[in-house]
Amino acid sequence: MSQTDSLNLQPVNRGDASSPLVLLGVTGCIAAYKSCEILRGLQKAGVRVKVVMTKNACEFVGPTTFRALTHEPVAIDTFGDGPGDPIHHVSLAEECDLFLIAPCTANVLAKMAAGIADDLLSTTALACTAPIAVAPAMNVHMYEAVATQSNMRTLAARGVHFIEPGEGYLACGDVGRGRLADPADIVSYALEMLKSERDLAGKRIVVTAGPTVEPIDAVRFISNPSTGKMGFAIAEAAARRGAQVTLVTGPVSLDDVAGAQMVRVGTACEMKAAVDEAFPSADIAIFSAAVSDFRPRVACDRKLKKGADDEALAHIDLVENPDILASCGASKRAGQVVVGFAAETNDVTGNARSKLVRKGADFIVANDVSCGRGFGADSDETSFVSASGEEHLPEMGKRQLADRILDKALEFLK
Ligand code: CTP
Numbered sequence: 197m198s199q200t201d202s203l204n205l206q207p208v209n210r211g212d213a214s215s216p217l218v219l220l221g222v223t224g225c226i227a228a229y230k231s232c233e234i235l236r237g238l239q240k241a242g243v244r245v246k247v248v249m250t251k252n253a254c255e256f257v258g259p260t261t262f263r264a265l266t267h268e269p270v271a272i273d274t275f276g277d278g279p280g281d282p283i284h285h286v287s288l289a290e291e292c293d294l295f296l297i298a299p300c301t302a303n304v305l306a307k308m309a310a311g312i313a314d315d316l317l318s319t320t321a322l323a324c325t326a327p328i329a330v331a332p333a334m335n336v337h338m339y340e341a342v343a344t345q346s347n348m349r350t351l352a353a354r355g356v357h358f359i360e361p362g363e364g365y366l367a368c369g370d371v372g373r374g375r376l377a378d379p380a381d382i383v384s385y386a387l388e389m390l391k392s393e394r395d396l397a398g399k400r401i402v403v404t405a406g407p408t409v410e411p412i413d414a415v416r417f418i419s420n421p422s423t424g425k426m427g428f429a430i431a432e433a434a435a436r437r438g439a440q441v442t443l444v445t446g447p448v449s450l451d452d453v454a455g456a457q458m459v460r461v462g463t464a465c466e467m468k469a470a471v472d473e474a475f476p477s478a479d480i481a482i483f484s485a486a487v488s489d490f491r492p493r494v495a496c497d498r499k500l501k502k503g504a505d506d507e508a509l510a511h512i513d514l515v516e517n518p519d520i521l522a523s524c525g526a527s528k529r530a531g532q533v534v535v536g537f538a539a540e541t542n543d544v545t546g547n548a549r550s551k552l553v554r555k556g557a558d559f560i561v562a563n564d565v566s567c568g569r570g571f572g573a574d575s576d577e578t579s580f581v582s583a584s585g586e587e588h589l590p591e592m593g594k595r596q597l598a599d600r601i602l603d604k605a606l607e608f609l610k
Contacts, residue, residue: 224252336372525556
């Protein structure tokens with residue numbers, strides 16, 4: 197009899213790449229067997245589940261059980277042979293929509309509160325930017341200990357959600373608070389959290405990203421050093437929040453965004469054609485691409501040679517590229533939200549305000565790229581400039597900024 201047979205399991209929907217993903221953290225506690233029930237409850241609701249467990253948790257439930265239930269590798273070792281991913285804690289933390297740790301021991305709570313990352317589960321918790329929910333389970337005295345209560349307050353103040361333990365007979369024989377909350381209640385809580393995080397469900401979003409590349413000849417081109425990180429972060433956040441995303445990107449070295457329709461283009465004209473196709477049915481369009489303003493009038497299909505082609509190399513005749521944002525801003529129908537970017541070195545808000553009007557955007561994400569800031573950075577200090585004024589945002593990572601941009605676009609959509 198396999199371990200799954202012994203649990204008398206019915207076939208369930210394990211979710212697919214477009215399903216919300218819950219990372220279920222299992223820690224070393226007698227209630228660890230209840231994680232199987234939580235996992236099944238989530239799967240029945242169409243949620244995809246991956247499991248990360250501590251070594252102590254393996255003393256209570258074998259990883260094979262979770263592997264059988266999820267059909268996914270179970271993550272335990274930081275340095276072990278993961279599924280081909282050397283920085284497993286980062287990828288697990290990045291891909292999940294919710295990190296649910298149930299049951300969570302006093303020890304893991306303490307590590308999270310202190311920022312200790314000494315195994316895969318705690319490292320993943322530290323690296324996780326998705327919402328975290330914790331269902332503590334422990335002996336009543338450990339639960340009531342000043343240290344544990346203080347750790348929980350610290351974590352709650354940082355935005356960690358708690359699914360409070362119940363009262364009753366505990367495995368150790370004591371009576372009191374510390375029993376893992378009912379698995380059905382944990383599942384409902386997690387589903388509620390996912391629902392509120394999927395506020396873009398049913399919305400279509402087009403995002404442009406990266407540079408465009410305008411060929412001069414077979415080996416030379418006009419371009420810029422845009423990395424595409426901002427646009428990819430927006431597409432990732434929008435997909436995570438349930439939107440149907442089309443990401444039109446120039447050449448960048450970033451992997452496809454899971455769940456987004458990827459359109460990889462080269463030139464501004466190709467980018468415009470792809471956007472023209474997606475824009476009419478879009479609710480929100482966000483233009484973060486660094487589009488080359490001009491392109492060579494003719495692109496020679498062979499390599500131009502020094503000497504023989506000096507004239508063609510020294511005098512490249514340029515023509516203006518279409519302004520993709522401006523054309524969408526001019527044609528947008530009521531109810532569509534158009535967002536532009538303005539990377540400026542001087543008079544940042546003045547320039548952003550003039551772009552807002554000139555390009556027909558609802559708001560502009562303006563940032564100061566003087567003093568070497570800008571291209572390739574992982575964080576930005578920006579302002580939202582709209583007809584109603586200017587809102588300054590403190591410096592933040594591109595992922596966080598992506599969510600703020602989407603929040604702002606949603607305000608305009610309502
Ligand atoms: N943009 C676009 N198509 C273009 C040029 C720009 O869609 N051909 C969009 C960018 O994606 C960005 C915004 O317009 O959202 C502003 O881009 P930027 O390069 O700052 O503006 P320009 O119009 O090129 O103005 P300038 O170079 O004078 O700053």
